[in-house]
Amino acid sequence: MEKKLLFLMLLYTPFILLAQQDAWVYLKDKQDVANLVANPTTILTQKAIDRKNRHSIVIDARDVPVNETYILQLKAATGITVMAKSKWFNAVHVRGSEIDINNLLTSFSFVDHIEFADKSLNVSKKIQQKQQSKFEETLTTFNYGSSAPQIQMIKGDQLHLANYTGTGMTVAVLDGGFKNVNTMLGFQRLHDAGNVLGDYDFVKRDDDIYTNATDNHGTWVLSTMAGYLQDQYVGIAPDASYYLFVTEDDPTENPVEESYWVEAAERADSLGVDVINTSLGYSTYDNPNYSYTTADMNGNTAFITKGANIAFEKGMLIVTSAGNSGNAGVGAPADSPNVLTVGAVDPSGNYAFFSSVGSPIQPTQKPDVVAQGKSCAVITDNDVVITTADGTSFSSPIMAGGIACLWQALPNKTNAEIMQLVRESASQYSAPDYLLGYGIPDLQLALNSALSVDNNAGNNTINVFPNPVKDVVYFKLPTNENYVDVNIFNILGKHLSHAFITPTNNQIDVSSLSNGMYLIKLESVNTSKNIKVIKH
Structure with a gap:
């Protein structure tokens, strides 16, 4: 019965x-x-x-x-x-x-x-797919272990060498469940540092996102950014601070999840969040009448996309998964011109067959860029167990964490400027396509490009090169300078060396310096200038 x-x-x-x-x-x-x-x-x-x-x-x-x-x-x-x-x-x-x-x-x-x-x-006004929401899915020298390939692919390790590990940056992770994150050894470093600033479940309307969680998707996603197991695994932004928000109602496919996402983004904005990662996407629903059409993926129709556009206006940088739908195309909010949409490649840098492709329907190039999304190393909710997983669910947070480190290095840049630096650093920036977008970013190149522009801005034409430097740094003086007084400091302000530079004696040997970021102070009759240089 x-x-x-x-x-x-x-x-x-x-x-x-x-x-x-x-x-x-x-x-x-x-x-x-x-x-x-x-x-x-x-x-x-x-x-x-x-x-x-x-x-x-x-x-x-x-x-x-x-x-x-x-x-x-x-x-x-x-x-x-x-x-x-x-x-x-x-x-x-x-x-x-x-x-x-x-x-x-x-x-x-x-x-x-x-x-x-x-x-x-709708009588007069019309609103306009949800792809499977879980897209199946101090100077520190790290032993990355299993996570090395996915971090090194976008040169996140080079940012770490320069002490950019996410310190001072705040990331909101909008996802499904965060099962066991509060008790796992893989997140002990994160908790010991007090870097989980808050959490909330917008679906159940409570802040118990750990013990009642049946969904481990957010746990795996978070591990790529903040996980840490000594000599076994390092997330790409291990020292950033995080808010963990559940917006995905796993058993159902309903547009209310878009509203939960927007509500969480609003809270993130009010809390001062810098970067939002969302490994979710929307286009089709259980009720087909709610579903979006392919034409609706135009950057300004879906409720969540319109919310992402406002989040960008508010100064946050939104990184989102392109999706795992291949030729079926990207969903929302990946269609937004104001989010950095991340596709997936395999460990060799080749297109991953499942990664959603862009189309002329999107008003800007989609995907924007790609990162490793096939055979990604993740820490599972079984704690010290490290496995591999496929999906743009993981290429997105890897990129989001890398961007948090980059933005830490360039705090005066806007969200739009950081996004453009990332695009311009990518492997096929001059010839983008709908599979890889602008390609695989080089975050070290993005940083160097920004520093080069900043260092040479204005009327001061003393040039310092190369940057980064390996052994010898060279100085090019303008015609009105006979000499420059050069002092080198580490990032803690400790004075390391002093030299006089002239047009004929224009180089300093820095091979004895450890890898990292240094400040070079230049002073002359006509000039006073500080330049950041990376040594590797």
Whole structure:
């Protein structure tokens, strides 16, 4: 009898689910906007304010939370369940029957308009696939162990040698579950440093993302960035700080997950997050009426893509998986022109057969770049067990962690500037295609390019080369300089050496210096200049 009841229940459930609709309810206004924007510490952390100020990001009405009074009224409405909220869109994601949802427009004066996830239900405005969301998926010298190939492929190891391991950078990981992350030896270094700054499950509405987690996808993803097992494994950004957010509701495929993602991105912004990694993608749903078309992957249709565009405007850098759908193409938010979309290659740098390809439908080159996504080394939720996994789920966080290290080295660059440096450093920047995008980035080259431009900016024409340097550093003096006083310091400010440089005596032997970053101070009658140089 129990089995028959269960069978009947399973048969009946899909009809119940299809009767329930998902929709975004857009609100007309917010409360006390002018005062809150004028006093941003009431709605943002100081770190978020500092990041916005550093990059000239305007604090505006989108930073003001949704009016909670409105949300309470919507929650009390007949047949309505409030699933998520978005301050950027001033919208609430609701679930209920079509009739009950439409009644909100006439019942509440603060409702501006409603957009159903099922586009056929929208009278005047239409919203526009979810790919399998788990895309099957101090100067420190590290012994990388199993993770060496995936880090060395994009020259992340060279950034580490220069002390850029993510310190001071904050990364939000938006994913499925983070099973056992709180107890694993593979993350003990992360926890001992206090670098898990917070967590939240936007699906279950609690902060227990570890013990109740059945999904280990986020655990594996996080390991590529922050995992650490002495002499066995090192994540690419082991000293960054992290927020861990669950936005993926694994058993179902529903557009509410887009809303959870946007809500998490908004929280990340308010917390001062620098980089978001999302190994998720959306295009098709359990209810086919909710699904996006290929033409919808145009960079500004999917709710999550529009949210990613705002996240970029707010100064964050979003790195996302291209997807594992091959010729079926990228999903959302990978279609956004404002995210760095990462495809996958194998350990030899060749296109991985599953990696989603771009198309002319996307307004910009997709994927942007690629990293190792086949046979990636990951630490499993069984803790010290290291295995290999396939998927752009892993090429994305490897790139995101590398970018956190690069941005640490170039803190005054904007998110757009960092993204462009990464693209320009890639192996086929001059001839991109829809398989590899601009190719495999060289993060050391990206850093050197930025330093070279910065070092030679302005009217001061003293040139220092090569950079990075192996044995000898050379100086080219302008015609109005007869000599330059040169002092070399390590990154802790300790003075290491001094020399006078002239047009004929224009080199210094630095072969005895250890690998790392150094500051060269140049002074002359006409010039005072500091230059960063990498020694390797």
